[in-house]
Amino acid sequence: MRRRLTAAAFLVLIVAAQPASAQDRQWTERIWIGVGGGVQLAGNAFDDAFELPLYTETERVTVDYPSKSGPVFDVRGGYRVWKRLTIGAGVTRYSQRADARVEAQLPHPFFDNQFREVEGETSTLRAETTAHLLLGWMLPLSDRMRLVLTAGPSFMNVEQTLVTDVKYSETYPYDTAEFTGASTRRSSRSATGFNAGADFSWMFSNRIGAGALVQIARARARLSPGEGRSITVDAGGVQFGGGLRLFF
Amino acid sequence: MSRWRKASMLACLTAAIGVTWTPVPSAQAPRGRSGVAEFAAGSLPDLRQWDPIAESMLRSGELRVRQVRQDTQFTGRRVQRADQYYRGVRVFGADISRQMDDKGVVLSMFGHIYTGIEISPDPTVTADAVRTAVTELAALEQAADNQPELVVLPIDDGATFRLAWRMRAVTDRMDIVQYFMDAQTGAVLRQYSDRQTQSTVGRAVGVLGDSKKISVSGGAGSFTARDVLRPPLVETDDMKGDPIRTLNYLDGRIALGPNDIAADTDNNWTDGAVNDAHVYAGYTYDYYFKRFGRQGLDNNNIRIRSLVNPVRRTAQDVALYFNLFPDFFVNAFYAGNGVMVYGVGLPSGFTLGGQSWNHLAGALDIVAHELTHGVTDYSSGLIYRNESGALNEAFSDIIGTSVEFFFQPAGSGDLRADYLCGEDVVKPGGLRSMENPQVFGDPDHYSRRFLGMADNGGVHINSGIVNQAFYLAVESGTNRTSNLAVQGVGSANREQMEKVFYRAFTQMLPSNANFSLARAATIQAARDLYGAASNAERAVTQAWTAVGVN
Numbered sequence: 001m002r003r004r005l006t007a008a009a010f011l012v013l014i015v016a017a018q019p020a021s022a023q024d025r026q027w028t029e030r031i032w033i034g035v036g037g038g039v040q041l042a043g044n045a046f047d048d049a050f051e052l053p054l055y056t057e058t059e060r061v062t063v064d065y066p067s068k069s070g071p072v073f074d075v076r077g078g079y080r081v082w083k084r085l086t087i088g089a090g091v092t093r094y095s096q097r098a099d100a101r102v103e104a105q106l107p108h109p110f111f112d113n114q115f116r117e118v119e120g121e122t123s124t125l126r127a128e129t130t131a132h133l134l135l136g137w138m139l140p141l142s143d144r145m146r147l148v149l150t151a152g153p154s155f156m157n158v159e160q161t162l163v164t165d166v167k168y169s170e171t172y173p174y175d176t177a178e179f180t181g182a183s184t185r186r187s188s189r190s191a192t193g194f195n196a197g198a199d200f201s202w203m204f205s206n207r208i209g210a211g212a213l214v215q216i217a218r219a220r221a222r223l224s225p226g227e228g229r230s231i232t233v234d235a236g237g238v239q240f241g242g243g244l245r246l247f248f
Numbered sequence: 249m250s251r252w253r254k255a256s257m258l259a260c261l262t263a264a265i266g267v268t269w270t271p272v273p274s275a276q277a278p279r280g281r282s283g284v285a286e287f288a289a290g291s292l293p294d295l296r297q298w299d300p301i302a303e304s305m306l307r308s309g310e311l312r313v314r315q316v317r318q319d320t321q322f323t324g325r326r327v328q329r330a331d332q333y334y335r336g337v338r339v340f341g342a343d344i345s346r347q348m349d350d351k352g353v354v355l356s357m358f359g360h361i362y363t364g365i366e367i368s369p370d371p372t373v374t375a376d377a378v379r380t381a382v383t384e385l386a387a388l389e390q391a392a393d394n395q396p397e398l399v400v401l402p403i404d405d406g407a408t409f410r411l412a413w414r415m416r417a418v419t420d421r422m423d424i425v426q427y428f429m430d431a432q433t434g435a436v437l438r439q440y441s442d443r444q445t446q447s448t449v450g451r452a453v454g455v456l457g458d459s460k461k462i463s464v465s466g467g468a469g470s471f472t473a474r475d476v477l478r479p480p481l482v483e484t485d486d487m488k489g490d491p492i493r494t495l496n497y498l499d500g501r502i503a504l505g506p507n508d509i510a511a512d513t514d515n516n517w518t519d520g521a522v523n524d525a526h527v528y529a530g531y532t533y534d535y536y537f538k539r540f541g542r543q544g545l546d547n548n549n550i551r552i553r554s555l556v557n558p559v560r561r562t563a564q565d566v567a568l569y570f571n572l573f574p575d576f577f578v579n580a581f582y583a584g585n586g587v588m589v590y591g592v593g594l595p596s597g598f599t600l601g602g603q604s605w606n607h608l609a610g611a612l613d614i615v616a617h618e619l620t621h622g623v624t625d626y627s628s629g630l631i632y633r634n635e636s637g638a639l640n641e642a643f644s645d646i647i648g649t650s651v652e653f654f655f656q657p658a659g660s661g662d663l664r665a666d667y668l669c670g671e672d673v674v675k676p677g678g679l680r681s682m683e684n685p686q687v688f689g690d691p692d693h694y695s696r697r698f699l700g701m702a703d704n705g706g707v708h709i710n711s712g713i714v715n716q717a718f719y720l721a722v723e724s725g726t727n728r729t730s731n732l733a734v735q736g737v738g739s740a741n742r743e744q745m746e747k748v749f750y751r752a753f754t755q756m757l758p759s760n761a762n763f764s765l766a767r768a769a770t771i772q773a774a775r776d777l778y779g780a781a782s783n784a785e786r787a788v789t790q791a792w793t794a795v796g797v798n
Contacts, residue, residue, distance in 0.1 A: 055449040056461055109449050109477055110461055110530060172479055173534055 027084055027138045029247040032148060033077040034199055034211050036243015040094045042067040043237045044126070050229060052165060057107035060115075063100050063163045063182075065124060065233075070096025072239050074213065076199075078136050078148070086136035086148065092217065092239065095127040102182050104166040109174050118168050120179030124161035125186075128235050130217055131155045132195045144203045146247070150215075151196040158221040158235045159188040185226060193219025193236060201245040211245035214238070283363055283406050299354050302330075302344060305361075309333060311344065324350035332361055335369040340399040340414060340428075362406045371398060371411060371431035378413040381434065382427050386417040401428050401437060412437050447476045450515030452523035455610025456662050456672060462517050462527050473510035473517075473526045478533055480549035484526035486510035486519070489560035491573050497555070498583050510556070521607040525554040525590050528615035535616065535651045536623070539743070540750050545622035550586045552619065556609055561592040580608040582621035590615075593673065606673035612655065613648035614670050620644040627754035628761070635762040637707035642714030643753045645669050649682060650746045658739070667719055682719040685712025686728065692716040693729035694763065694796030713795050714766065721745050721791035732794040736787045744784045748773045767792040 045067040052059045071094070078088025099121040108114035133152040140146050165183040170176075197215030204210070217236040224230050305311040311330040319325035325347060332342035344359030378396040383389060396415035403410060411431040419425055428438040450471060452462035463475040463482075475482035485508040487494045496502045510522040517523045529552050536542040543549050558576040559565045570577055578600055580590045593605035608614050621644055624630050630640035652665035659665070662672050671678030677687070685692045690712030697713060698706030720727065722745045724736035737744050752769035761769070770792070774785040792798070 056451050108461075109463060110534070112459075112461060172477065173537060174477070 027080065027140045027146075029207075030080045031077065031246075031248040032080075032086065032088075032138070033075075033246040033248075034090075034201075034213065034243060035075050036073075036211065036213065036241050038072045038074065038213065038239055038241020038243075039069050040072045040096075040128075040236075041238045041240075042069045044234045046231065046233045048163070048225070048231050050225070050227070055107045055109045057112065059104060059106055059166070061102065061104045061163070061166055063102050065100045065126075065160075066098045067126075068096050068098045070094055070126075072241055074215075074239070074241055074243070076132065076134060076150075078134055078150075080138060084138040086134070086138055086150075088134040088136055088150070090132040090134055090150075092130045092132065092215075093128070094130075094236075094239075095125070097123055097125050100124045100161075100163060100182075102163055102166060102179070104168075104179075106166070106168060106170075106177050109170075114175075116170070116175070116177040118166060118177050118179040120181070122163060122182035122184065124163070124184065125159070126161075127159040129157045129159075130195075130219075130236065132217065134195070144209075146201040146203065146209070146245075148199040148201075149197075150199065152194070154193045154195040154217045154219060154236070155190065156193055156217070156219040156221065156235050157188060157190050158219070158223065158233065159186060160223055160233065161185075162187050162223060162225040162231070164225055164227075187223040187225060189221045189223050191219040191221035191235065193217060195236075197239075199245075201247075203245075203247070207247050209245040209247070210242065212240075212242045214240055295354055295357060298357060299346075302346065302354075302357065305332075306330060309336075312338075314343070319347065325355070326350075334362075334365045334367075334400045334409075337369045337411065338397070338399050339365065339409075340401050340412075342402070362400075362402050362409070364406070365400055365409045367400065367409050367411050368432075369398075369400075369411060371413065373413065373429065373431050373434045375413065377434065378415060378429050381429060382415045382417050385427060385436070385439075386419040386425065388417070388419055390415075390417050396429075398431060399428075403437075410437055448515065449477075450512070450517055452517035452527060453520060454524045454527070455520035455607045457520075458663060460523070460527055462523055463530060464512075464515070464517075464526075471512045471515045471517075472506075473512075473522060475526065475530055478530055480533065480544045481551045482526065482529050482533065483551060484510045484522055484529070484554045484556060486522055487555055487558045489557055489565065491559045491569050491576050494555060494558040494576065494589070495573070498587075498589070504553075519557075521556040521590065521592065521609045524607070524612075525556045525588070525609035525615060528609065528612045529554050529588070529619060531612065531655055532616040532619045532651055535647075535654050539650075539654070539746060542623070542754075545586050545619060546626040550622075550626075552622075553587045554609070554615075555583075555587065555589045556607070557592060558589060559592055561595050561607070563595050563598070566595060566598060578605050578608075580614050580618050582618045582625070584625065586622055588615070588618045588622075590618075603677070604675050606675075608670070608673055611670050611672040611674075613645075613652045614673065615648075616651035617644040617648035617669070620647040623647075623754060628757040629759040630753075630757065630761060631759050632704055632707060634705035634707075635710065636760050637704050638710035639714060639753070639757065639761055639763070639766050641707045641711035642718070643749065645680060645682060645711060645715050646718045646746075646749050650742070653742060667715075667723075680708070680712065680715065682712075682715035683723075683725075684728065685716055688712075691729075692727060692795065696729060713763065713797065717788075717791040717795045717797065718745060718749060720794055721748075721787040724787075727794040730794050730796060732790070734787065734790040734794045735783075736791070737783050741783070744774075744778060745788065747777055748784055748788055751777065763797045767797045 046065050048063045073093045076090025078086035080086045103119040105115040132154045134150040135152045136148045136150040138148050161184045163182045164185050167181040168177040169180050195217040199213045201209040201211040216238050219235045221235050222230045222232050313330045315329045317327050328346045330344050332339040339362050342360050342362050346354050347356045348354050375396050396413040399414045401410045401412040412428040413431050415427050430437050450462050452460050463477045464471045465474040466472050473484035485504050559569050577591045590609035593607050624640050630636045656665040667682040668678040669680040681687045690709050691697050698709040720734040722736045722742050726733045748770050751773035756769040770788045774788050778784040
């Protein structure tokens with residue numbers, strides 16, 4: 001993860017290191033808008049372990065939530081308030097399903113200290129809806145190429161399917177049990193983080209162009225699987241995307 | 249009477265007697281208005297208006313008497329229950345109950361009747377198709393006599409009705425589910441669990457103070473010793489120190505009811521006798537199932553019922569009842585039909601034969617011993633006298649000991665597996681020794697067998713000879729009388745000898761078998777299971793020879 005962050009920051013720096021001619025170019029438009037999609041890289045895997053009472057003993061459950069790259073939809077825009085400085089906002093939506101690995105030790109209904117091991121997978125959803133405040137610096141690289149560097153705080157709503165118990169089937173004599181699924185609940189929490197990114201545009205005309213975006217947005221949310229427990233998870237990540245760019 | 253008139257009258261009457269009437273909101277016309285009449289007619293005016301309608305419906309077949317029972321709380325009164333039918337099809341959940349005096353005069357009436365049913369009573373989907381579908385849903389083959397019933401199913405309190413097949417099915421998850429399938433389309437209209445006993449697991453303290461799990465039923469402050477997690481119903485009844493009631497039950501004069509089932513309010517069970525009888529009965533069932541694939545005493549999951557506390561374990565009850573009912577104190581016995589009775593032992597300070605006696609249900613081998621009498625009863629039926637009786641007793645001792653070794657670590661002392669019988673509750677030493685029967689005065693060799701009439705021809709005495717043979721066939725050793733050495737299969741292979749004796753005693757022996765026949769049967773069983781000239785055959789042959797049985 002750290003390597004990805006470093007690479008993204010390096011990319012932003014390279015793109016931002018403009019020749020003097022670019023610095024001298026004028027940027028006449030006041031408003032810029034970007035609409036597009038892309039992908040958010042994996043990097044937020046986490047795990048959970050909890051216990052539940054069962055048959056007068058303790059059922060132990062561990063869950064590994066994988067992280068998968070997934071599609072991102074992004075809308076953003078800004079208003080040039082002074083020279084090349086813009087203030088803007090954006091919304092990013094990431095949603096991806098992944099199979100969480102569930103393992104449990106189930107006590108035997110008749111005998112103490114005789115646990116049945118079950119394991120399986122259950123589909124979980126991770127969705128992140130992020131509102132970004134964007135403080136930007138506009139860099140016209142050439143007549144057709146433009147770059148907007150942005151950074152600012154992000155307000156992220158993290159939604160995650162969390163496993164709350166294991167479903168299983170068992171039949172007499174109950175010496176084994178079979179995983180049939182998991183009980184889950186949808187936990188949703190908001191968190192504040194940050195964003196930093198670079199948006200490169202290739203203009204087809206004076207106002208319309210195609211853009212490529214690299215951005216990192218991070219936050220840390222405390223989710224609640226119930227029973228008074230909480231799980232702290234990382235959210236966001238490195239996003240690559242492209243789409244339509246408009247300048248007015 | 250037409251449906252319209254009846255619906256109108258129902259509406260009028262229910263209004264008149266203050267009952268609720270729930271028509272379909274959108275249905276305005278009286279004819280065909282769907283709804284449910286819920287009535288509680290207890291006064292004479294109410295009954296005068298309602299009863300003629302009920303009588304009319306009974307005459308027309310729209311109500312059909314399902315049951316007439318005597319009112320157990322009022323002599324002479326009876327309770328009649330009738331179901332509503334629509335064009336020959338029962339309306340699910342629509343019935344009335346009429347309380348009558350001895351002359352047939354209706355005294356009160358309660359129930360639900362649906363009106364405005366207008367559906368075809370002819371199903372498109374066949375009963376066979378429903379059985380197949382339900383079998384798939386339940387993931388368990390249903391009994392051949394479990395047939396679906398065609399019913400009219402009220403939807404939304406009678407707002408609409410569907411012709412449905414109802415089938416109650418046991419599922420692979422041991423649930424009992426009511427399925428309602430649309431008789432025209434086959435779609436599942438409704439399903440719910442109909443298992444009216446909720447299984448639960450609690451904690452129990454045994455006679456010896458040990459903590460264990462107990463499988464019971466109930467919830468919310470009322471738990472009963474009914475184990476429904478195992479295939480047979482395993483039930484334990486607390487006779488609450490009432491020997492007369494216990495005797496009356498055993499004599500068939502009374503039946504036990506729900507109040508006799510041992511109960512607990514918080515699922516932390518503290519009556520050791522109840523707990524051990526209940527838990528150990530389950531263990532014994534488990535042993536038979538896991539070791540031999542046997543399903544209970546009759547191999548058909550007959551109910552296992554244990555009776556505990558037939559007397560109180562007090563000096564007063566000893567004085568009152570010991571001479572009358574000694575078995576309720578210092579014995580445990582199989583009473584037939586899956587019923588076991590466990591004595592309470594003797595109160596502190598009392599001894600018998602120099603030994604103290606705790607609750608007999610507190611010993612796993614004793615519980616397994618008694619249940620094994622049931623297995624014998626349903627298999628070989630070994631006659632309980634002379635040598636066949638001794639074989640009967642010995643088989644119970646053998647299985648009792650085997651169950652101990654199955655569940656408890658080997659060793660000496662409480663809750664340890666050994667070759668003593670009942671040593672956990674009859675102290676010191678227990679009741680019998682398989683390793684050295686002579687310790688208790690029992691013969692370890694055929695030449696020493698008891699030939700008197702007492703004890704049904706020495707069934708608890710001569711069992712020592714067979715017990716010794718089993719012990720030697722497992723553990724090896726030398727018989728103290730014959731001085732013949734036996735090379736057993738070894739404790740690690742005890743299972744082999746358990747299977748040999750189980751096979752011989754449940755599948756081969758006739759009811760009047762003698763020791764010699766038992767020898768031949770066990771040798772044959774060893775050959776069947778482990779081959780001719782196998783270690784098992786050698787061990788069992790040497791063992792019988794060592795105890796003088798040829």
